[in-house]
Amino acid sequence: MNAVERWGTFELAVNGASEGNPYTERTLTATFTGAHECVRVDGFYDGDGVYRVRFMPGYEGEYTYALDGSYGGGRQQGSFTVLPPSGDNHGPVRVAGQYHFAYADGTPYYSIGTTCYVWDLQTDARIAETLRSLKDSAFNKIRFCVFPKHYDYNLGEPRSYPYQGTPMDSSVLTKENFMQYTFRAEGNHFDYTRFNPAHFRHVEWCIEQLRALGIEADIILMHPYDRWGFCTMTREQDDLYWRYAVARFAAYRNVWWSLANEYDLFPTKTVADWERCAGILLEKDPYGHLRSIHNCHPFYDYTRPWVTHCSIQRQDLYKTAELVNEWRERFRKPVVLDEIAYEGDIQHGWGNISGQEMNRRFWEAACRGGYPGHGETCMNPENILWWSHGGRLRGESWKRFGLLHEVMTQTPGLGLMPWEGCGWDEVCGVPESEFMLPVKSYYLFYYSFMRPSFREYRFDDDTPFRVRVIDTWEMTVEDRGVFRGRFRVDLPGKPYMAVQIRREPE
């Protein structure tokens, strides 16, 4: 039976021409037509005379397709059936309620991200270990790269290259000299017009594994930590890559597009380049996957229409998640904190905060209506750091995010917003959807590094509220019963406490 589930990936493989350079000289386009949509997508050359085209149906029912182009197989057509989604398939994640996210079927999505830049380019054994680590965690988004990475603690060869050719001799690299090779294409012999399909097939396998785990694949399409010339390709070479990547990846429902990691560090690219690349995504991705771009120093202008959400690296050493309120106001979009430093103990200041501090930044962000992201750089004899390689989680913060996610799912509506009515010395998230209500149905207070022995609350004189005291570090939740009017909640005088206050049904 020719069938696929809604928001699944329907794939067609057809034979075609292999002579010349099929990547640049041949085209394959496909039109998919169902009762509620008609979608036109590009196919791609997958090597060995095989062309493929992929489609993610947005509706159930009968679909037809028609192939065309110069790929050498002529016009073809056929039909297939789209079945209801199965299991945990809720469709792709979209922006919802302006500052939040939801799956296509309306289920709210509360992002708990992590970063493993090139976990996908490690050995099979390490990839398997990373997937096990992710399965045991609460992470539901991971940022990673298509291109290999060249940086401190990460000077080895990737398992494969995205282009046909041979890399520079990496035996010359040391911890001391590696920066000299950054941005340098000399010594490499890649054809930037001929992809290595096996590399992309492997990345797709990784995306599929993540999809099976319910984890969003926040794909970093370009990054500047490069010694192979990938970050300094020509405009034409870039365009070819973007189209190829979209043709290959867009039909996976868990894909997010991150145009670049640290866009501002590329030696030859300008904002105009990123805008052009965004234009390719807008033109070629018919599903409107989430789109953003990540900074090192200055933020990208997240108010640009193509940007669906902020993908922020904190700019200040001390104030990080605390600035979510400001960023929400400034950009008026979901605030995703994709880097708020890494838990670990390496020499760099971006990679040596404690688990307590990471968890604190997570709660600060969440209670302000933002979405925090994690990473780890814990020293170990093998120099295998989660931040780059994946592998095993060694820190302390990740174990606590399940509790945060559980609490996030208890939010009425799509997400929290910072409540302006709270005290100067507390953070409080209230439902975004209750913006206009003087008394909310839900308050999530967080006390950060402060250690109050008690706090007093009053929302009105009548409404009954159930109070739960959450130790976000020790992961205990205590039900304190129902209160009305002005009431006092005793706390243990320890840091990292949250107080969840929910209207009780009367």
Add this chain to the structure above:
Amino acid sequence: MNAVERWGTFELAVNGASEGNPYTERTLTATFTGAHECVRVDGFYDGDGVYRVRFMPGYEGEYTYALDGSYGGGRQQGSFTVLPPSGDNHGPVRVAGQYHFAYADGTPYYSIGTTCYVWDLQTDARIAETLRSLKDSAFNKIRFCVFPKHYDYNLGEPRSYPYQGTPMDSSVLTKENFMQYTFRAEGNHFDYTRFNPAHFRHVEWCIEQLRALGIEADIILMHPYDRWGFCTMTREQDDLYWRYAVARFAAYRNVWWSLANEYDLFPTKTVADWERCAGILLEKDPYGHLRSIHNCHPFYDYTRPWVTHCSIQRQDLYKTAELVNEWRERFRKPVVLDEIAYEGDIQHGWGNISGQEMNRRFWEAACRGGYPGHGETCMNPENILWWSHGGRLRGESWKRFGLLHEVMTQTPGLGLMPWEGCGWDEVCGVPESEFMLPVKSYYLFYYSFMRPSFREYRFDDDTPFRVRVIDTWEMTVEDRGVFRGRFRVDLPGKPYMAVQIRREPE
């Protein structure tokens, strides 16, 4: 022998009129003349027909004095001898090197302050306990009030009142209603033109005890936490008080003038009032004791000429001592952080940070060339909080300040300035006096909450530097030997580490 030591307090008591209101109707002035100075001061009425005048000689040698005024004892004169200073008497503290302090004899003064608002107005037993606590600590400055305090955890009666009369009935006060009585003079029966000399004599005794311990008395002349009408007196009543306070206190070398605590919370005072009061200090204090004023929310304009140093309460919940660099640039005066929150666990966000965080803020401030201040609000069954009452130190941070002070005294010159040449992810103080030198003789690095496992340094290729690794929390100091050129220092991957790097004699 009629003698006093240099920077000691020479006092004359004379009999005079007691009828009417001697505080407003009588004058006593004195002129003290030595080989190097001629100083004119006001005396004051001390009750029971006794007038006193005090003088702090700035030089050694023979002095004469002459009394005059309408006090009723006529013109009197005499002579006395000023001897060399004894013991730890280094004279009053002055601003030195623009951003720092030194005693009058040139000895650098590195301020390690604390706050106990009304320790002086407690029982004899508690005062004795406070003095013992101070003696066992590294504190060399304490902020406290002349007027009693009315605030949360502090609703009791003081041991005495500064004015003759009777206070309101405090038995009506509760934790819930006390704010309603703040700023209210009703129910009190004080004569704001007749001081209670016993109250002032007791404050002076406290100043003397501090002086004996080598502790600066940062006297808060006015504050808004009041239910007795003292903070809402008329302009004339205020002026009378300021002149009386200066006449009584100025001859103690350890006095600093803090015009007000939280000047911006007074219901009836304007900046013009504070400027007028500052004018009285300028006119009446011949010794030029240090002068500042403390904020709740907006800073006072510390660039005003009469302000000798900033007396800052942090404005941000998260960034506190980290802003010393900015404040130095903005005000161009010594930056004293008189409130960076209190170590403790009370309900208020200003009073519940951990000892680690307090100590972290101290090192952040010190390594940026600022001077941090401490306070404690640790809950206890008796509700005796160091912040208000003094008594026993219950926190953890104060035990660590001796080490910080010891390290501060190792600074070449008068004090540190923030080094702009350091990394973005570290703080480094270098000697202010070596501002122009490309390679300094001294670097004090601090890693705050970060946990580097190692750091690398290079100042030049030749200079030998001795490296000491300081765990500011565990209070260990490890000598790592002498290094040149580029070198690596291994660290334990823990927070709160400092690295002291000093040029080694060749």
